[in-house]
Amino acid sequence: MTSKPHYEKIAFVATTTTSARKALKGLTTRYGNAPIEQADVVVALGGDGLMLQTLHRLMGRKIPIYGMNRGSVGFLMNEFRENDLHERLARAHRSVVHPLTMCATDTSGQSSKSYAINEVSLLRANFQAAKLKISIDSHVRLETLICDGLIVATPAGSTAYNLSANGPILPLEAPLLALTPISAFRPRRWRGAILPQRARVLVEVLEPTKRPVNAVGDNVEVKDVRCVEIAMDSSQDLVMLHDPGHSLDERILREQFDW
Missing domain, CATH: 3.40.50.10330 (Probable inorganic polyphosphate/atp-NAD kinase; domain 1)
Structure with missing residues (x-):
């Protein structure tokens, strides 16, 4: 014992x-x-x-x-x-x-890496909705998402911002991630997805100059991102x-x- x-x-x-x-x-x-x-x-x-x-x-x-x-x-x-x-x-x-890694590249080509325990959020930075392209494990799953933002949440973070955005609650031991849109405009009926925790999520910002987007991982913010790669670090x-x-x-x- x-x-x-x-x-x-x-x-x-x-x-x-x-x-x-x-x-x-x-x-x-x-x-x-x-x-x-x-x-x-x-x-x-x-x-x-x-x-x-x-x-x-x-x-x-x-x-x-x-x-x-x-x-x-x-x-x-x-x-x-x-x-x-x-x-x-x-x-x-x-x-x-386990935390998420957020690898963000801004419009100047500068890259940075940080950790997020609850979630990584991409948020529109001006009056225009964000226009995003979503790939999972190098496979494009959504060519264009027009929205106020997007959340990738861990099970521990699924009851935080993710839940407020009507995302699913994930049991702590579930090997899953929640991918949740914030106020999706197109496709209007898309409510997000539940992903295996091994998934690598790539979010590309379409029209980043006209429709700027900031990325936030817990208390780290990267402004004017061009693309963000998100994955769980199980180590x-x-x-x-x-x-x-x-x-x-x-x-x-x-x-x-x-x-």
Whole structure:
């Protein structure tokens, strides 16, 4: 029988809000505050934005992150309590997610690569709708999509911007990606697609000067893109910890019945 991991050295990170700073002071007084480089676990005090920032910060290091909600949304976070932190960490369930890579080339020919944990979005940058061409694994699937934008979402991100754009909710363990248009005008009835997570999505911007488009991957924005290639990097394991009964799987399932 596999024993539960023992998280002895805890590092805390917090947003600058009054409630988060107060929580940080109380928790570090009680449990100490190890340097992140030496920590067994990182406890993030804030909202979902801080969780995403911390996942980006620790990418490649496989240090689990346990979030406690001191923000506004908190979908990825656990309930805040100062007591029994070691016991909560020992009982917590692990959720492993993988990020998307966003390789964007702008109209000047400059290329950049970044990671996105929730989604990559292409968004029109002026009053005219974007005109996009979509290829999956080098095969053109949609010659022309006229829309306000397009989202490629991971299962972890499927309940975020993707859901607001009427995209599908994906179970966390599903090896899938959601491809969701934002206000599609032509073809008007196209509602997007569900793709295998190994798929490589290439989005080319048609008429990029007349109809400029920006690409956003979490907190990274590339302006005036000409093309964007998006793929999941399954070699990157990002680990979040959640209390029993509040796992990310459970929260994604609950979203589908919470009306």
